[in-house]
Amino acid sequence: MAGNSRRRGAMRKPGTKKGMQVGSGGQRRRGLEGKGPTPRAEDRTGHPAARRAAAKRKETAAQSARRQRPEPGRPGATETVAGRNSVVEALRAEVPVKALYVAERIDSDDRVREVLRTAADRGLAVLEAPRSELDRVTGGAVHQGVALTLPPYDYAHPDDILTAAEEAGEVPLVVALDGVTDPRNLGAVVRSAAAFGAHGVVIPERRSAGMTAGAWKTSAGAAARVPVARATNLARQLRAYQEAGLFVIGLDGSGEVEVGEAAALGEPLCLVVGSEGAGMSRIVHQACDLVVRIPIARSVESLNAGVAAGVAMYEIARARR
Structure with missing residues (x-):
């Protein structure tokens, strides 16, 4: 019927026609090309597999951060x-605290x-933080909602120990540790040093325990009174002490005389x-003026460093009285 094309819906709007259109060959060709190789x-x-790969990358990044982080007890380490x-236990031992984190x-x-x-x-700084922040601060350790951060330990210079003895008008007594890697042994030596009048403890920079929280707790607060110094090379520092007038005595099971019988105490x-285990290293052994021993029962092979140092310092203090 004439004019029927004007009826609503009688004709399609442009662009709505189904099926093939002029110039649609390119669209069809691209549709047949595919989307490339399947991703791994x-x-x-x-x-x-993607979640496992992401977890592995995260663990690798954490290990790298741990390697770059200073070892506890080292200069600059928190x-x-x-x-x-x-x-x-750390707060009871009055360990120095930088901040307290509470979840x-x-x-x-x-x-x-x-x-x-x-x-x-x-008067400590208390920081309330989400558990995710505590996880980050503790490196993923089990924190139970509380954690402490300790400031880096301020190590003294080996010469400062002699200066302190001179200013006090006392005969210098320095304790040097060679290869002691257990922080609890270091803390025990510091505690004995305070008890028997030693003026300081010297440890080497390498292959040695540092003043960690464990060492602080074992020292029972003595670490706040007895300085701990680091020496770049322990054998060289012993020779420097000899030049300054100190007599260097080494403690070893094969010593020449018993510690209480040494004339230089x-x-x-x-x-x-x-x-x-290993005792003194060869080069440190050679740097000693005298090597002494502690008399012990044959059934006991050796004493740990903390106990041995305490016994020897007691003999020195007794001889000086």
């Missing part, structure tokens, strides 16, 4: 104490209350203690 499983978002029991909405118990009470009494002295 590791590159597909949400694929289990140590973290994590866990409620560990934090309570948001933490479930409080006797340990948490003691931590917060001690922090308030000592009343002189300016440097006592060298090696590790329980």
Whole structure:
């Protein structure tokens, strides 16, 4: 019927026609080309292999960060104490604290209350943080909602120990540790040094324990009174002490005389203690003026460094009295 084309819906609008259109060959050709090779499983978002690859990359990055982070006890290193029991023990031992981290909405118990009470009494900085931040600060350790960060230990110079003895008008007594890698042994030596009047402890920069939280706790607060110094080369430092007038005595099971029988105990002295297993190194052994021993029962092979140093310092203190 004439004019029927004007009826609504009688004609399609341009661009809505189904089927082939003029110039559509390019579209069809591109549709047949495909989307390229199938991505690897590791590159597909949400694929289990992709999640495993991401976790591996994260662990590799964490290991790299740990390698770059200074070792606890080394100069410039900031140590973290994590866990409620560990934090309570560190605060009881009056370990120096940089900041206390407490998780948001933490479930409080006797340990948490003691931590917060001690922090308030000592005027420590308390930071409330989400658990994700505590995970980052502690490096993923089990922290139970509380953690401490310790400032880097301020090591003295080996010469400062002699200066302190001279200013006090006392006969110098220095304790040097060779190859002692257990922080608890270092803390025990520092505690004995404070008990028997030693003026300081010297440790080498390499292959030695540093003043970590464990060493602080074992020292029972003595680390705040007895300086710990680092020597770049222990044998060279012993020779420097000899030039300054100190008599260097090494402690070893094969010593020439018993420690209580040594005639030089009343002189300016440097006592060298090696590790329980290997003892003193050859070069340090050669640098000693005299090597002494502690008389022990044959059924006991050796004493650990902390106990041996304490016994030797007691003999020195007794001889000086």
